[in-house]
Amino acid sequence: MPEADSRPWERIAELTEVGDREALESAVAELPQGEAARVVSRLPAEDQTQLLKLLDPELAADLIEQIPEVQAAALIEQLPPEEAAPILHEMPSDEQADLIGALPEPEAQALLAEMEPEEASDARRLASYLPDVAGGLMVTEYLCYPTSSQVADVLGDMREHSHLYSKYDVQYAYVVSNGRPTGVLNLRDLLLAPGRQAVAELMIRNPLTVADDAPLDELADFFDSHAFFGVPVVDRSGKLAGVVRRQDVEEALAARSGADYLKSQGIVGGEELRTMPLLTRSRRRLSWLSINVLLNVVAASVIALYQETLQSVIALAVFLPIISDMSGCSGNQAVAVSMRELTLGVIKPVDALRVWSKEVSVGLLNGLALGLLIAAAALAWKGSVYLGMVVGAALALNTLVAVSIGGTVPLLLRRMGVDPALASGPVLTTVTDMCGFFLLLSFATAMLPSLSGL
Amino acid sequence: MPEADSRPWERIAELTEVGDREALESAVAELPQGEAARVVSRLPAEDQTQLLKLLDPELAADLIEQIPEVQAAALIEQLPPEEAAPILHEMPSDEQADLIGALPEPEAQALLAEMEPEEASDARRLASYLPDVAGGLMVTEYLCYPTSSQVADVLGDMREHSHLYSKYDVQYAYVVSNGRPTGVLNLRDLLLAPGRQAVAELMIRNPLTVADDAPLDELADFFDSHAFFGVPVVDRSGKLAGVVRRQDVEEALAARSGADYLKSQGIVGGEELRTMPLLTRSRRRLSWLSINVLLNVVAASVIALYQETLQSVIALAVFLPIISDMSGCSGNQAVAVSMRELTLGVIKPVDALRVWSKEVSVGLLNGLALGLLIAAAALAWKGSVYLGMVVGAALALNTLVAVSIGGTVPLLLRRMGVDPALASGPVLTTVTDMCGFFLLLSFATAMLPSLSGL
Numbered sequence A, B: 001m002p003e004a005d006s007r008p009w010e011r012i013a014e015l016t017e018v019g020d021r022e023a024l025e026s027a028v029a030e031l032p033q034g035e036a037a038r039v040v041s042r043l044p045a046e047d048q049t050q051l052l053k054l055l056d057p058e059l060a061a062d063l064i065e066q067i068p069e070v071q072a073a074a075l076i077e078q079l080p081p082e083e084a085a086p087i088l089h090e091m092p093s094d095e096q097a098d099l100i101g102a103l104p105e106p107e108a109q110a111l112l113a114e115m116e117p118e119e120a121s122d123a124r125r126l127a128s129y130l131p132d133v134a135g136g137l138m139v140t141e142y143l144c145y146p147t148s149s150q151v152a153d154v155l156g157d158m159r160e161h162s163h164l165y166s167k168y169d170v171q172y173a174y175v176v177s178n179g180r181p182t183g184v185l186n187l188r189d190l191l192l193a194p195g196r197q198a199v200a201e202l203m204i205r206n207p208l209t210v211a212d213d214a215p216l217d218e219l220a221d222f223f224d225s226h227a228f229f230g231v232p233v234v235d236r237s238g239k240l241a242g243v244v245r246r247q248d249v250e251e252a253l254a255a256r257s258g259a260d261y262l263k264s265q266g267i268v269g270g271e272e273l274r275t276m277p278l279l280t281r282s283r284r285r286l287s288w289l290s291i292n293v294l295l296n297v298v299a300a301s302v303i304a305l306y307q308e309t310l311q312s313v314i315a316l317a318v319f320l321p322i323i324s325d326m327s328g329c330s331g332n333q334a335v336a337v338s339m340r341e342l343t344l345g346v347i348k349p350v351d352a353l354r355v356w357s358k359e360v361s362v363g364l365l366n367g368l369a370l371g372l373l374i375a376a377a378a379l380a381w382k383g384s385v386y387l388g389m390v391v392g393a394a395l396a397l398n399t400l401v402a403v404s405i406g407g408t409v410p411l412l413l414r415r416m417g418v419d420p421a422l423a424s425g426p427v428l429t430t431v432t433d434m435c436g437f438f439l440l441l442s443f444a445t446a447m448l449p450s451l452s453g454l
Helices: A002-006 A008-018 A021-029 A036-042 A045-054 A057-066 A069-078 A081-089 A093-102 A105-114 A117-127 A151-160 A187-192 A216-225 A246-264 A278-304 A307-312 A316-344 A349-382 A385-415 A420-446 B002-006 B008-018 B021-029 B036-042 B045-054 B057-066 B069-078 B081-089 B093-102 B105-114 B117-127 B151-160 B187-192 B216-225 B246-264 B278-304 B307-312 B316-344 B349-382 B385-415 B420-446
Strands: A143-146 A172-177 A180-186 A230-234 A240-245 B143-146 B172-177 B180-186 B230-234 B240-245
Touching: A008 A021, A008 A036, A008 A045, A021 A045, A021 A057, A036 A057, A036 A069, A045 A057, A045 A069, A045 A081, A057 A069, A057 A081, A057 B216, A069 A081, A069 A093, A081 A093, A081 A105, A093 A105, A093 A117, A105 A117, A143 A151, A151 A187, A151 B187, A172 A187, A172 A240, A180 A187, A180 A230, A187 B151, A187 B187, A216 A230, A216 A246, A216 B057, A240 A246, A246 A316, A246 A420, A246 B246, A246 B316, A278 A307, A278 A420, A278 B316, A278 B349, A307 A316, A307 A420, A316 A349, A316 A385, A316 A420, A316 B246, A316 B278, A316 B316, A316 B420, A349 A385, A349 B278, A385 A420, A420 B316, B008 B021, B008 B036, B008 B045, B021 B045, B021 B057, B036 B057, B036 B069, B045 B057, B045 B069, B045 B081, B057 B069, B057 B081, B069 B081, B069 B093, B081 B093, B081 B105, B093 B105, B093 B117, B105 B117, B143 B151, B151 B187, B172 B187, B172 B240, B180 B187, B180 B230, B216 B230, B216 B246, B240 B246, B246 B316, B246 B420, B278 B307, B278 B420, B307 B316, B307 B420, B316 B349, B316 B385, B316 B420, B349 B385, B385 B420
Parallel strands: A143 A172, B143 B172
Antiparallel strands: A172 A180, A230 A240, B172 B180, B230 B240
């Protein structure tokens, strides 16, 4: 059926509407890898909810884990809590908590009330953490044995619960005394040890741990410095609360870098997907645009101060947007390198002066090159060396200004506790625009006798 | 020693210069987590090389794994091959291959000649893959046993090589017949099985595999759909070539999203770090800027066609950069959402029309809002309703144009095989600038009698 293949959402929408569970489950199972998110996006909103109701909870959970979190939360919100709870039950603890954390408070409470009490209390605890700290990233599915155990006890427990544990990411088992981690057992060591051996002899003692409020950067540094697959997380009283795995940290870093990119381009307030309601999308974009329009008016007001110069040298009007745009480009390159170096940890806010000195040299070279290019364009267009000198000098100097600001502003914003991904762009363009308009128009005013009439 | 703590690179530079190995090794070991990259960046270039020569190869390898790859390759390049080879020997196969792949050909060959023949041939094979396909991401450290083995054979081998395997990320052992994977052994199952059992009975048969040329997106989809920690990679003849782990894929996705952000801001040709030579940094940035300056001149030439209008309504010069900048902002928001949705897999290039229809509605709303704002500013400034109408209408319409182009251009570029992260920005700003200048100045020309003298 080539048609069903090319438009699988149509077939799924049809099966959803007639309520054919079996055919639906096999249609979902047959979706090509990575197609689930796109197919669900294409379904009408009612069909998405209906689809989840019809699928077996385990299959529904698989589907939900494949679609973006913000979309998944919107879907779960539409389901009655008694239908959502069995689906959540099939998901790992960290994803449960992320979804519950993304729901509005009343919906979250209603859902928790439908879950098994122990699972609900775990999820409530995990959802109470900030998303980008160890507590928010950890899983609570781990193996944990008292210090007095023997190897045979551990193996016996694993055998007994092998079905449950088959969903765990088991690399290590943790040894605890009064809830505090005292050692780590490597699964490989367990495999090779005699059954009678005490785990206290086999374990690696005094395991490294991280605090449950350790931020993502600290976790990234931890896994950079240690070749571990996971690290135990302890709460304020020193008790084992969960395990953060390397892959959780990698996923969170990828998500953060995606969010930073969106913010730097003016998508604020979390992710935007085009499946979201029109008014939400419009309002969020507009909140950032309207600040920018004000900043733009402020910057352009510099031009208004030089109306007489513009009146006599109308050719300058052509170069105003060029100076503004090119300085923005140069400055944004410097912003991008600083953001990247901050992420990689090769610079810190205190390095602003060093960064600035590195940008000045690039700014001098590139300013010179761009200034010469634009001067040549001006000369070719109007045949005036003076016009070339004015626009060339203004662009050259303003490139220097732009890279200086672009390189250092992310560091200064970070030091002030402002999110550099969000604020660097607007600060950069406002200041460089004002400065560029001022340079071009004041140079032109000084050279007015040689420029008039161009 | 508070001074040594606040400026550890000074102490390390000092120890490097006097050549005190022991003190150096303890100083490096004492570096706070995540500080290594920043400290190495602060050392003069000669000291960086000298430091690696003085450190024990294992410690040097640890240090190199913590600094950005491009910086690590530059460092390795400076070392004599006979000093670099022992350091590489201490690194996992995928990182070895990445570093060798980043070296110029003669240096790579010299280094391979110094390595153990088997290690060198592995590294050569891995380095021959593109970096973002399964072959380029896989590791060759995995456990692999013939189909005829018994559980006791496997455990015996693991015991015998426990020191070597301690560096492996062991979740599974693979069962092969004539080099082809026939099954996967879960480590947990091995743990619980009787020694005499044949692995052929214990293993999961017909394991899923990926081809060595499977691209990163396919791998991301694979791990989205399957809760595995790793997947065996097979070459064209179906033989087991390595294992790609979930964490390798997560790391590669994070790296790609970082690279996309840099490209979208005009940092081309790979990563830029400020430790790179000035001329390299300047040249790379300039290659992108000089294309942009040409595109800017083309766009601004629209303004030159309306010199007479500008001459009579000089106030328009103030609004030219505002229209250009605000349309760029609106368009870049749409670009960012499309790039994000492409990454998440919720849209594909064939969805361009649907994306466009979703953008049109946001563009109408936001264009109206921004148009009213700028019209109010114009009215307040010059007291002319006509000026307000002209600039408001131009910005409103051009917002619609900008989001239409911004939303669809990444999809069209992707379909044409052009990198949307690199090209979307310049295409967007050039077209929207031209269109915006044309709208503003042609509306003004039509209304000239009511605007003259503003």
